[in-house]
Structures are given as C-alpha cells and as structure tokens.
Amino acid sequence: MSVFAKAAVPLLLLSSVLSGCATTSDGSAPLNQRTWPVCSLLGGLAGGGLGSIESSAWAAGGAAFGAIAGGLICYAQDGDEDGDGVYDRRDRCPDTPANTPVSHNGCPLPQYPVSEPAPAPVSDVITLNDEDNVSFAVNSDELTPSATRKLTALMDRLNNPGVTRIKVVGYTDSQGADAYNQRLSERRARSVADFLITQGISADKVTSEGLGESEPIADNATAEGRAQNRRVELHLN
Structure with missing residues (x-):
C-alpha cells in the first residue's frame, strides 16, 4: 500500500464517523462548530489507533492528521445546538432559551407589553x-x-x-x-x-x-x- 493510500484510510474512516454523528436532517448536531475541540480529540484518537496498525510512526502521524481532520470536519458542520432555528454559524446568541422568538442572527427579539384595546365609546x-x-x-x-x-x-x-x-x-x-x-x-x-x-x-x-x-x-x-x-x-x- 502506498504512503498516500495509508494516510487516506484514517481520514476516510474518521470522516464517515464524524459526518454521521454531526449531520442530521434538521441541521442540529451533537458535534458541530462549537464542539470542534471534541472532534479534534476524537480524530486524534481514531487516527492514532488506525495508524498504530501499521507502526508507531504511523500512530503519531495518524493522531496528528486525525486531530486536524476531525477539527475541520466539525467546524464545517452547521448545527443548531440551542434549537432556535438559526444555524450555529450565524447564531450570535447561543444558548437561547427554548421557545424564545429570535431574529435572523439568533438573538431574542424585543418583547413589548400587550396593550389592551381601548373600549369603544358607549352611546x-x-x-x-x-x-x-x-x-x-x-x-x-x-x-x-x-x-x-x-x-x-x-x-x-x-x-x-x-x-x-x-x-x-x-x-x-x-x-x-x-x-x-x-x-x-x-x-x-x-x-x-x-x-x-x-x-x-x-x-x-x-x-x-x-x-x-x-x-x-x-x-x-x-x-x-x-x-x-x-x-x-x-x-x-
């Protein structure tokens, strides 16, 4: 197996695992931009584990390669961690409480007191x-x-x-x-x-x-x- 092919194996396996974990149909994701350090850690572990099959030198390289790839894959995800309907990439107000109306950038809309209509004059x-x-x-x-x-x-x-x-x-x-x-x-x-x-x-x-x-x-x-x-x-x- 060529050096390129051996290097590609951890990346391909890692990409499938992280992509499956990080992408859902509604855009929400347990692994996304905000959790890229976790993705890097997982990528490093996966890359190091796969590289160790070949040799200790491959284990070190695979860990570094996996950490970089994991971080990049997660950073590319566009999840909605707080569930406000605005993807994390554009969300300027993360952790918005549930059922809070938000603007296009994910920040809560101003709430105004509901005014009671004036009673109609009685004739x-x-x-x-x-x-x-x-x-x-x-x-x-x-x-x-x-x-x-x-x-x-x-x-x-x-x-x-x-x-x-x-x-x-x-x-x-x-x-x-x-x-x-x-x-x-x-x-x-x-x-x-x-x-x-x-x-x-x-x-x-x-x-x-x-x-x-x-x-x-x-x-x-x-x-x-x-x-x-x-x-x-x-x-x-």
Whole structure:
C-alpha cells in the first residue's frame, strides 16, 4: 500500500464517523462548530489507533492528521445546538432559551407589553317621537308644548358632567317628497339643539343633523308606524 493510500484510510474512516454523528436532517448536531475541540480529540484518537496498525510512526502521524481532520470536519458542520432555528454559524446568541422568538442572527427579539384595546365609546340614545304626543306642529319645525316639557325634564341628565357631546338627529315618516322631508328633519333637529342651548347646555357640545325618511324604525304604511318614525333622537356619548 502506498504512503498516500495509508494516510487516506484514517481520514476516510474518521470522516464517515464524524459526518454521521454531526449531520442530521434538521441541521442540529451533537458535534458541530462549537464542539470542534471534541472532534479534534476524537480524530486524534481514531487516527492514532488506525495508524498504530501499521507502526508507531504511523500512530503519531495518524493522531496528528486525525486531530486536524476531525477539527475541520466539525467546524464545517452547521448545527443548531440551542434549537432556535438559526444555524450555529450565524447564531450570535447561543444558548437561547427554548421557545424564545429570535431574529435572523439568533438573538431574542424585543418583547413589548400587550396593550389592551381601548373600549369603544358607549352611546346612549334618547328618542322623542309622536307616539304619545306630537313633538312638532304639522309641516313645521316649531316645538309643541309637549316636546318642550319632555326636553325640560331631561335637562338634569343632559347636564351631567359625564355627557360630553349631544348629537341631535331628526327623522320624518315617508309621506311627502324625499327632499322636503330631508330639509324638514334638519330644521327640526336644529330646533331641538337650539332649545337645549337656551336651557343652559353648552353650544360647544351640541350638534344636529337630519336624515329625513331614510331610516324608518316602523312600518310607514300604518299611522302608528309613521308616528314612531317621526322622531328626534338625542345621542349622548
């Protein structure tokens, strides 16, 4: 056997042993870059043992050759010793605790406290309609005495410091033209808003709008339904 062939025997055997030990399907390895000194020791022992078959001189050379080869083989491995999904070659933070989210270089990602979503504002709606007493004169935005009494009775509630905004929304039934009903609902909502302001509600927190006949809450085919649809709503937040 030639000198080259004899030298190759320990290397080939050592490579098979270390490669089988150090390489797994998922990239993790008991022997890898970080454990190259162990690989060198194993390589030296294997090389020396195989070389001693030939002679003592071969044993010394095989041990040196095996130590170098073992270290190089292990250093070439790309394992994942801490199991964080980043190979050891790129892992800048080894020994990361299990189940810790890491960045591309293996270091833990910053963790921020989970913020609770702000609760949605609660809207309280007060409805005044024509079911019991008519709130406005026919085809007019003038408040009836019945409507002013209802609104006056609500003043303590509306003046509560917890009520920061009041939106007055006017509606009509479906009788008449759409455009006319839209304008009438706007005027009636404005009349209610103006009355609240005259009773001491700050003008800064009162707004008004009209939606005409667009959002009925009852059947416009009946007199009772139309009375419910002719309404003004106070939306308090």
